[in-house]
Amino acid sequence: MSPRLRVALLALSGLALLPGAAAVIAGLPPFGATIAQYGERINAIAPDARHVANMVSAINFDLRGLDTLGEEFMLLAAITGTVVLLRGHRGEGNSGRAMRRAGRALIPRSEAVVLACRIAGPLTAVFGLYVVVHATVTPGGGFQGGVILASATLLIYLGEGYAGWRDAVRSHWLDALEGGGALLFALCGLGPMLMGAAFMQNVLPLGTFRDLFSGGLMLIENLGVALAVTGGFTQLFLEFMEETRATDEPEEPGEESA
Amino acid sequence: MTVILPLLFLLAAGSGTAVVLIRDPARQIFAIAVNGLVLAILFDALQAPDVALSELAVGSAAVPLLFLVALMAVRNQPPEEKS
Amino acid sequence: MSMLPYAVAAWLFGIGLYGIATSRNFIHLVGCLGICQSATYVLLLGLGYRWGSIAPIFYDHPPGTPAVDPVMQALVLTDIVVGATLTALLLVLTIQAYKRGGSLDPEILRPMRPGGQPDRGASRADDGERTAP
Numbered sequence: 162m163s164p165r166l167r168v169a170l171l172a173l174s175g176l177a178l179l180p181g182a183a184a185v186i187a188g189l190p191p192f193g194a195t196i197a198q199y200g201e202r203i204n205a206i207a208p209d210a211r212h213v214a215n216m217v218s219a220i221n222f223d224l225r226g227l228d229t230l231g232e233e234f235m236l237l238a239a240i241t242g243t244v245v246l247l248r249g250h251r252g253e254g255n256s257g258r259a260m261r262r263a264g265r266a267l268i269p270r271s272e273a274v275v276l277a278c279r280i281a282g283p284l285t286a287v288f289g290l291y292v293v294v295h296a297t298v299t300p301g302g303g304f305q306g307g308v309i310l311a312s313a314t315l316l317i318y319l320g321e322g323y324a325g326w327r328d329a330v331r332s333h334w335l336d337a338l339e340g341g342g343a344l345l346f347a348l349c350g351l352g353p354m355l356m357g358a359a360f361m362q363n364v365l366p367l368g369t370f371r372d373l374f375s376g377g378l379m380l381i382e383n384l385g386v387a388l389a390v391t392g393g394f395t396q397l398f399l400e401f402m403e404e405t406r407a408t409d410e411p412e413e414p415g416e417e418s419a
Numbered sequence: 420m421t422v423i424l425p426l427l428f429l430l431a432a433g434s435g436t437a438v439v440l441i442r443d444p445a446r447q448i449f450a451i452a453v454n455g456l457v458l459a460i461l462f463d464a465l466q467a468p469d470v471a472l473s474e475l476a477v478g479s480a481a482v483p484l485l486f487l488v489a490l491m492a493v494r495n496q497p498p499e500e501k502s
Numbered sequence: 503m504s505m506l507p508y509a510v511a512a513w514l515f516g517i518g519l520y521g522i523a524t525s526r527n528f529i530h531l532v533g534c535l536g537i538c539q540s541a542t543y544v545l546l547l548g549l550g551y552r553w554g555s556i557a558p559i560f561y562d563h564p565p566g567t568p569a570v571d572p573v574m575q576a577l578v579l580t581d582i583v584v585g586a587t588l589t590a591l592l593l594v595l596t597i598q599a600y601k602r603g604g605s606l607d608p609e610i611l612r613p614m615r616p617g618g619q620p621d622r623g624a625s626r627a628d629d630g631e632r633t634a635p
Contacts, residue, residue, distance in 0.1 A: 191504035200571030439521035
C-alpha cells in the first residue's frame with residue numbers, strides 16, 4: 162500500500178467515524194458537572210470501611226485488587242518478554258559484568274557531577290521509599306515509588322560510571338525482586354483463602370485512619386507492587402543499557418566507562 | 420482555575436501534536452519528555468496527584484530514557500548481514 | 503469549555519493515528535502510539551473531574567468533602583506504569599527488527615517475509631509469499 166493511499170484511507174475512515182465520535186462527545190456529561198456514582202459511593206464509604214485516606218490506593222489494592230493483580234502480571238509479562246528478546250540475542254552468560262564497546266571514547270566525568278549524584282542519589286531513593294510507604298495516606302504508592310526508586314539507581318550510573326552501576330545493581334537480584342513482588346501480591350490474594358475468607362479479602366487489622374499503618378492487607382500488596390515495579394524498571398534500564406554495549410566480538414571487562 | 424484548565428488542555432493537545440510532527444527520532448524524544456511534563460501538570464490540575472506523580476516519573480523520565488537508549492542501540496549497531 | 507477535554511482526547515487519538523499511518527521510522531511510530539495512549543488518560547481524567555472538588559485523598563480534608571472520581575485515577579495510574587513497560591517491549595522489537603532487517607523504515611522493512619530482508623527494488627518477486635503490496 163502506498164503511503165498516499167494509506168493516508169487517504171485513514172482520512173476516509175476518519176471522516177466516516179467523525180459523526181459517531183461527535184455524537185458520543187455530545188452525549189457525554191458536560192465536563193466538570195458530575196462524576197460517576199461508583200466513584201461517589203467509594204468516596205463516601207471507603208474512608209470508614211477501610212480506614213484509608215487515599216482512595217486511589219484503596220481502589221487499586223483493595224476494592225479492585227483483582228484488576229491490579231492482572232496489571233501486575235501484565236507488567237511481569239512485558240518485562241519478561243523484553244528481557245528474553247534482549248538476552249536471547251546476547252546470551253545469558255555475559256550479563257553479570259560490565260561490557261564496553263571497543264573504540265568508544267572515554268569521557269572523564271567532572272567531580273561536580275560525581276558529588277551531585279552522590280548527594281542526589283540517596284535523597285531520591287529516600288523520597289521513593291517515602292512515596293512507597295505512604296501509599297494509604299498521601300498521594301503515592303507502589304507504582305509511583307517503584308519508578309522513582311528505579312530512577313534513583315540511574316544516578317549511580319551517572320555518578321559512578323557504568324562499571325560501578327553494574328557492581329551495585331545485580332541482574333539476578335532484580336529478577337528475584339520482580340518475580341518476588343508479583344508472588345507476594347498473588348499470595349496476598351491466596352492467603353485470606355487459607356483462613357476461610359474470600360480471595361483478597363482484607364483480613365488484617367485495619368489500623369487507624371491517617372496513620373502510616375492503615376489499610377491492613379493493602380500495605381503488603383503495596384509492598385509487592387513496589388518490589389515488582391522497582392525490580393522491573395531497573396531491569397529494563399539495565400538490559401537496554403547493555404544493549405548499547407553488546408558487541409559480537411569478545412569484550413574486555415570495562416574498568417572505566419564512557 | 421477556569422482559565423488554567425482549558426489552557427492546559429490546549430497545551431497538551433499542542434505538545435502531543437508536536438510529538439507526531441517531529442519526524443526525527445532524536446528530536447522527538449525531547450518532545451515526548453515535554454509532553455510528559457505537560458500531561459503531569461494537567462493531571463495535577465485535574466486533582467489527580469497520584470496520576471501526576473506517576474506520569475512525571477514515567478512520562479518525563481523513564482520513557483524518554485528508554486527511547487534514547489533504544490536510539491543509541493540502533494545507531495551503534497550495524498545490522499547483521501544474514502545471507 | 504464543557505466539551506473541550508473530550509475534543510482534545512479525540513484530537514490526540516486522531517493525530518496519533520495519523521502519525522502511525524505516515525511514520526517512516528519505527529521509533530517515531532512507538533512515540534505516536536504513546537500519544538494515542540495519552541488520549542485515553544485525558545478522556546478518563548476529564549470524565550472523572552468535577553468543578554470545585556478536591557483530590558480523592560482525605561488527609562487534609564475530612565471524609566465527605568466533595569472529591570473527584572477516584573476510579574478513573576486508579577485506572578489511569580496503573581495504565582501509565584504498565585504502558586511504559588509495553589513501550590519498552592515495542593522498542594526492543596524495533597531494535598530486533600533493525601538488526602534482522604537492516605532498517606527502521608516500515609516501507610523498506612518487510613517483516614512478513616522470511617528473514618525480513620530489506621526490499622530495495624522489486625528484485626525479489628519470486629518468493630511467492632509476498633503480501634499484497
